Amino acid sequence: MSDEKLEGVAFPAWSKAGARRRELANVIRSVTRRHEPPVDFGSNLKAGLGAVWGMSMVAYLAVLTGLPLLLAPLGATAALLFGQPSSPLSQPVNIMGGYLIGTIACELAFFAFPGEWVATAGAVGAAIVVMRALRVTHPPAGALPIVGFNGMVHGTQLFLVGLLSSVILIALALVVHRIPPRREYPIGNK
Template structure:
């Protein structure tokens, strides 16, 4: 990436994370949702910092977070011990992402968030997959594609 492309990507990452954080706080009715922003922030680094990487493809971003959120919520419901639930959720997310061909490393943080995210997230149940996870991923993807036009490159062109 040239310095110009890096600057445009950094500004895009800022805008995407601010938008996702705002959306999460509105949905979760909380002014402080750092765990949601953690996996969103990790995704922003991946898709804006390495736009041509396989893990930055749209399906990887949205599918990886979504399947990991499903696994995380299921582990929360099925395994009462938090340490065991998180220890099971990560490898199950890895296997699910592998078989669905949507490997996205920040998905691991999403699975863990479903387990340790607290009462607000637990009260969402499987709705956690849709809001905020799916919508945050969609926000990141939308901003990433807009940023690509300013960088004079399409980050997904190699995978069309």
């Protein structure tokens, strides 16, 4: 009987346990495979400093205005804006459109669904459907209904806070990505 080898580990070809081990090894390998290319230190540092600058400006404006501008989804927006600026999910239309749709879905679900947990789930699902249909998907904006139903901010204030914070981050991303090493942002802007 021949043995099949899987990266230095031999399993008998006829063994059911060996087949299960191979299948498990393949699943683990596919789940842990990284799809992002390596990035140089300068680009990584610039992304991190850009996010620090962006979130600091939002926080500073929050202190000046008394508005709760530091929403949890903004951390994910900053990660996309400064870390993955060439992603379609990071583009200005996706960010602003996503935040608008997330807010509208939150408000409509508040009136359409009977319980808070049902309304929250419905709003997140509806936001995803509409963002995808309009081709303005921005995953962090899918969390806005959760923010809205947790009672920190909601209604018009949620929209204004999300819009103002995202505009600040987008404006700073436009500046940061023109600093060497330069990145094209927004994409298709040549």
